[in-house]
Amino acid sequence: MEWTRLLSTKRQRPGRHQDVRSADTDLRSEFEKDYHRIIGSASFRRLQDKTQVFPLDKSDFIRTRLTHSMEVSSLAKSLGQNIGESILAHKKDTSFTPGMKEDICNILQCAGLIHDIGNPPFGHYGEFAIREWFERNLPVLKYHGTPIEELLEEQMREDFYHFEGNAQALRLVSKLHFLVDENGMNLTYALLNTIIKYPVASTQIRPKSGDIREKKMGYYYADRELFEDIVMETGAGNCRHPLTFILEAADDIAYKTADIEDAFVKGFITYHSLRDELRKLQNREKKLAVPEQAEWNRFRPADKLVELYERAKKNGVDNPGDYAVKNWIVKVQGVLIGYATSGFTTHYDEIMNGVYKTDLFADTPAEGLVKLLGEIACKCVFKSETIYRMEVKEAVMLDNLMDRFMGAIIKYDDPAQKLNSIEERLVSFISNNYKKAYRYHAEGQPDIYRLYLRLLLVTDYICGMTDSYAKRLYQELNAIMA
Template sequence: MDWKKLLCEKRQCNQSNKNNKKNNNDMRNEFQKDYHRIIGSASFRRLQDKTQVFPLDKSDFVRTRLTHSLEVASFAKSLGQSSFLYIIDHIDSFKNKSGFRSEFEPSNEDINKICSILECAGLIHDIGNPPFGHFGEYSIRIWFKNNLENLKIGKNYVKDLLNEQMCNDFYNFEGNAQALRLLTKLHYLVDENGMHLTYALLNTIVKYPVSSCDFNTKSGDIKNKKMGYYYAENDLYDDISESTGAVGCRYPLTFLLEAADDIAYRTADIEDAVKKNYLTYDMILEELKKDAYLNMCKGEEKGCYLDAVKTLENKYEIAKSKKIANPDLYAVQNWIVSIQGFLISCAIYGFTSNYIDIMNGTFKSEILKVSHGNVLMKALGNITAEKVFESQHIQKLEISAGTIIDFLLDKFVNAAISYDTEIEQNALDRRLMNIISQNYMSAYRHHSREKTKEEKLYLRLLLVTDYICGMTDTYAKTLYQELHGIS
C-alpha cells in the first residue's frame, strides 16, 4: 500500500463538490472538514442516548455511545501521532528491514492528515449501532435467524427470493456495516450520498474488509472476523478500497482505531461498573491476581502485568491515607488513567513493530495482542464479562431491550414486505410505514430505482433495520410503549 493513495481525499459524487466554489481562506485539510460534518450531524448527536454497556440506564455518570466515541477519538489521534512520529524518527532502521518499500514512508504532512482521519474515525466508529448496545445487534441477528425463513410475500417465501449475501447480511447483522451504510446513504446532507466523507476515513472504519459470505471467525486473520459491508454497498466498498489502494487488505489506520476502541471500552467498563457497585476494588484485585493470568504472561510481559497490579494496590493505599470517602472508586479511577497510558504505549509498539507487515497487508492480528498489554486486556475483558454482563440486573435490562427490538421488527418487517408492491396493504401496515423516518423512506425510493423486485425486497428489509438502528434508546422504548397503547 502507498500513503499517496491511502490518504485518498475522494468523496462520493465529487461532481456536487465541484459546484461549490473553493474558499481560499479555508486552511483545513480535507479530513478536518470531515470532522465538522460529523460533529454537526444529527446521527452523531443521537449517540448521547444510546447504550454503551448499561441498557436504559438513567445515571449521568456512566458512558453513552457519545462519550465513548469522544474517548476513542482522543486515543486514536494520540496513537496516530505517536506511532508515525516514531516511524519518521526511525525511518532509516525501517528502510533496512526486509519488505520495506519507499511508498511506506510517511511525511510530516501525512501525520497531520492521519491524526485528523483517526480522530474522525473515533467519532463515527459506533454511529451505525442500534439502540441498547451490543445486545441490540444480537437481538436483530437472532430475530432474522428465527423468522426470515417463515416470512412470505404473496405465495413466495422471502428467503427464496433473496440471494445468499442478502440473507447473510441479516443473519449476521453488524453495527460496523451499518455505519458505512448510514454515512454514505442514510444521513441526508446535500443529497442521497450521505455525509460525503472522504474515502480514506470511510475505509478506516471498515474493520473487516469482507462481505457476509466471506467472513470466517476461525481463519486466524483479523480481517475475516466479521462482515464489514452489506450487499447494498458492494459497489461502493469496491470503489473505496480501489481508490485507497487497500484492495483485499485491512486499511492500516484501522489497526490503530481498533486499539483505541479496545483501550477505551475495556478500561471505562471497569470504572463504570465500580461507580454502579457491580465491582469493588477487592473484586478487581482478586481477579487480577489469579494464577491463570500470570501463567498467560510471556517473558517481560509478566513484569508489566505485575506492575499494573501493584499500581492498583498503591492507588488504594493512597486513597486510604488521604481518608477518601470512597477509596474503591478513587483507586480504580486513578488506576484506569495509569493503565490507559501503559496500553497506549503497548498499541504504539504493536503497530510500529509490525508496520511493514501491516503496510504489505500480511499482518493478521490485533496490535495489542502482540504487545505486553495482551494479558491485561484479557483480564479486564473477563472481569466485566463475568462480574458485570452476567449479573442478574444487566440480564433483566437486556431482556427488556430484546423485547422492544423483537416487537419493532415483528411489526415493521411485516409491513415493509408488502410496501411498494402490487399487494394491497392493510390499514395497520400503511400506518406503520408512515411512521418510518421520511429521510429513510427517501433513501429507499432513491436507491431502489431500476432495481429488480428481489433487490427492492432486500432494500425494504434494510429500510426496517435502518430505521431501528437510527433510534435512540429512549425513542425505541417510547415507540414500543406507544404502539402497545401504554401512556
C-alpha cells in the first residue's frame, strides 16, 4: 500500500466548482472539511445521549458515547503525530512527507469522532439484543407466506445475524445523513476506509482465524459497491487501512482506561482492589524477557499506583485513593501511547504490506496491562448484577421496538399488502431522511432486495435513537406513564 493512494481525498460526490474568491478564502484541506461536516451533524450530537457503559446515568462525570468519541479523537490524533514524526525521523518510508503527517492526524481526528456513530442505544449490549432478535425472529417472520430467512440471499441474511455497529457507522455517514443528496456526509474515502475496522462481508467472518480483520463484518450487502469503490481507490483492497490500526489503538486506550475510571467513580472498584489486581500482573510479568523490559520496569503499574497514593497522603489530600486512581489513568495513557507508537513503527512493513494480523499492543510489555484492564472492567462492572439488571430492561425495550416496527415495515412499500392504522402510524415515526434513503436505493430493485432494505430501514431507525428517545418511545407505545 502507498500513502499517496491511502490518503485519497475522493468523495462519492465530487466537489462543486468554486469561484476564485471562494477557493482563495477556504484554505482548509479536504480532511479538515470532513471534521467540520462531522461536528455539525445531528448524528454526532446524538452521541451525547448514548451509552458508553452506564445507560441513562445522571452523573455529570460518567462518559457518554460523545465524550468517549472525543477522547478517542484526541488520542488518535496524538498517535498520528507520534507515528508520523517517527516515520519521518527514522526514514521508514522515503515517500512519506510532512504534509502526509498532517493529513493522517486530521483523518485520525475525524475517525475518532465517528468510529461509534453507528452504535444503537444502550451501548454494546444494544448490538447483542438486535442480533439475538434476528436469530429468534427471521426464521419465523413470513413474507407472502414464506419465512424471510429462506427468501434472503446468504449475505443479506448473515448481515442481520451478525449485526454490527461498525458496519452501521459506514452506512450512516455515507447514506443515511440524507440532507443534500444520497451521499450522506460525503466524507473522503481515506476517512471512510479508516473507520472500516473489518474489511470483510458478513459471510467472510472468521473470528478464530488469528487475523484481526476477519473478527467481525465491516459492511452490509447494501453497501458492498461503496466498499469496493473505497478500497479500490485507496489501494487497501481487503487489507486493513494502516490508519485503522492506529484508530483501534486509540479506542483501546480510551475505553480500557475510562472504564476503570468510571467504574471507580461509580463504586464498582476501589483503589485497593485495583492495586491488588495490578500487583498480580506485575508479579506474573516481572521476568518478562523482552528488550523493552527495562523501560516497563520503570513504570511498574502497581508500584506507580501506590506511589501516587502515598504522595497524596503525604500532601494531605482528602481522598488519596481518588487522587491515585485518576492520576494513574493519565500516566497509563501516556505509556500506552508510547507502546502503540512503537508497535506501529516496529511492524511498519507488515502493516503496509497488509499482512499484520493483530493489534499494536501485541507482543509488547503493555499487552498484559491492556488485557488486565479489560478483565477488571468485565468482572467488576459488566458482569455485575447492577449492569445485568439494566441490560434486561434494555433488551425488553429493544425487543418491543423491533417487534412493532418490523411487523409494520414488512408490509410497507408492498402493493400486495395493506398497513393497518397502527402500522401506518408506526411507519410515520421513522425519520423521513431514512425513508428517503430507502426509496432512493430501492427504486427499480428486485422485490427481495427491497424487503432486505426495509429490514435495514428499521435497524437504521433504531440505531439512530438516543437512549432517552428509545426509552420514551417504548413507554409511549406501551401506554406506560413516565
